Amino acid sequence: MKKNIIKIPIILFIFSHSYAFLSDFKYYPQELIDLVENSSESSSPQIKDKLFEVLDGIHIKNDNSQDEIVKECSDNQKCYSQRRDMSYKQARKYMFGDIYLRKTQSGSYFIVDKYCKKSYGKSAGVGPMRIPNHQLINCEHTWPQSRFSKRFSKSLQKNDLHHLYPVNSRANSTRGNIIFGEVNGDVISKDCQSSSRGTIDYKNSTTKSFEPPVEHRGNIARALFYFSIRYKLSISDEEEFYLRRWHREDPVDNDERQSNQKIFLIQKNRNPFIDQPSLVSQVGDF
Numbered sequence: 001m002k003k004n005i006i007k008i009p010i011i012l013f014i015f016s017h018s019y020a021f022l023s024d025f026k027y028y029p030q031e032l033i034d035l036v037e038n039s040s041e042s043s044s045p046q047i048k049d050k051l052f053e054v055l056d057g058i059h060i061k062n063d064n065s066q067d068e069i070v071k072e073c074s075d076n077q078k079c080y081s082q083r084r085d086m087s088y089k090q091a092r093k094y095m096f097g098d099i100y101l102r103k104t105q106s107g108s109y110f111i112v113d114k115y116c117k118k119s120y121g122k123s124a125g126v127g128p129m130r131i132p133n134h135q136l137i138n139c140e141h142t143w144p145q146s147r148f149s150k151r152f153s154k155s156l157q158k159n160d161l162h163h164l165y166p167v168n169s170r171a172n173s174t175r176g177n178i179i180f181g182e183v184n185g186d187v188i189s190k191d192c193q194s195s196s197r198g199t200i201d202y203k204n205s206t207t208k209s210f211e212p213p214v215e216h217r218g219n220i221a222r223a224l225f226y227f228s229i230r231y232k233l234s235i236s237d238e239e240e241f242y243l244r245r246w247h248r249e250d251p252v253d254n255d256e257r258q259s260n261q262k263i264f265l266i267q268k269n270r271n272p273f274i275d276q277p278s279l280v281s282q283v284g285d286f
Contacts, residue, residue, distance in 0.1 A: 020252070022276045023066075027264070028054060030066045036282060037222035044284035048229055055230045057081065080206050082269040084156060089131070092139050093161040097129035099262050100166050113137055114216045115171035140167040142223045143176035149231040157231055161263045162271050163223040165216075171195055174210075179210035179239040180220055202238040209239075218250025221280075222273040228286040229267075235286040244280065252277050 022028040022036060039047060053069055060068040061078040073079035093095045102110050109128065110121045125132035142163040148154055165173075174188050174197055185198010200209035212220055221243035228235050235243065252274050260274045273280055 010147050019223060020276055022272060022279070025270065025275055026062065026066050027059070027270050028066060028275075029069050031069075033066065036070060036276070036279065041284065044282065047279075047282055051229045051272055052105045052232065054272075055082065055226075075103075077083050080268050082156075083267045084153070086159050086267070088155070088159050091133045091161060091164060093129045094266050095139060095161060095164045096131055096137075096166055097127065098266075099161065099259050101126070103126065111137065113168045113171070114140070114165045114219075115175070115195045115212055116188070117170040117194050117213060118168055118192075119163070135169055135283070137166055138169040140172050140175070141153075141166045142220055143227040143233070146177045147233070149233050152231050157227075160227070160230070161267050162226050162260075162269075163229075165223075168192060178208045178210050180217075180224075181207075181211065181239055181242040182275050183209050183211045185211070200238055200242075202241060207236075215250065217246035218252065219256055221247040221250075222256075222271060222277075225273045225283070225286055226271040226281060229272075229283075240286055243286075247277070247280050 021033075023033050032047075035043065035047060035050055057069040058071065058073050058079055058081045060070055060073065061080060062068065065120070070077075070079070096111060100111055104110065108121060109126050110119050111124075111126050111132065112119050120126050120132060120137050124136045126137075142165060143157070143159065145154075145158060148157045171188055171192050174257055175195075177196070179200070181200035181202060183195050183196050183198035187193040187196050193212040196211040198209065198211070199205070200207045221269055224239075224243055225247070226236060227233065256274055260271050264270045
């Protein structure tokens with residue numbers, strides 16, 4: 001059977017962390033771009049509301065200008081919105097078998113898990129549009145399912161590719177549903193020394209937290225910022241403190257941009273905090 005892998009053009013991104021803009025993508029309407037460009041501290045609630053409208057709404061695609069957001073779409077208009085018919089099985093096939101699938105020079109497929117930095121190949125069931133052995137590598141919901149919003153469909157949140165990552169199964173269980181942060185604690189195991197679990201190092205807090213590898217911290221931050229806006233969920237002060245720090249310390253790279261583009265082609269919405277990283281500072285509170 002023919003495998004359906006989303007193919008995207010190879011793009012050379014020359015923008016640095018500070019110089020990427022929503023206006024580079026037709027997905028974002030001019031109204032949002034103008035609001036962001038002319039924002040002040042008091043604009044934060046309006047920016048959050050407008051971002052939600054863009055992520056959740058119906059887009060009219062214009063060939064030579066930015067998208068428009070509408071409540072209804074007529075038959076003669078080219079419209080699209082976030083995909084709502086994707087199953088969890090389909091989401092995992094895309095996540096494992098396309099978005100984070102890599103290929104060696106010799107043609108072998110592999111996936112690197114995000115928490116322990118272990119590589120999994122053919123023996124683990126890795127391949128194009130395949131779901132590997134769940135006892136070895138699993139699908140991590142960066143925003144835990146137990147803390148999903150009651151205002152939106154559970155399946156929409158569960159299958160949202162913007163917060164799904166391949167992770168070592170034991171590390172996934174160890175993380176559970178606790179928040180992220182830098183901790184006073186121990187590494188997960190001798191086989192996974194890139195991540196730790198313990199008490200968050202924040203004021204006098206006793207909250208249990210999970211500390212991921214340095215190179216995945218910014219990705220986690222931007223995934224959670226997206227999820228917070230998209231599903232109108234709040235992030236605790238202690239977690240947000242570290243997410244903002246990680247966003248600065250681990251800036252967007254080409255792999256993250258390419259993943260965002262692939263997800264857009266599959267799911268039909270984007271992560272604005274990848275497309276314009278400076279946008280994080282314009283949101284006063286997630």
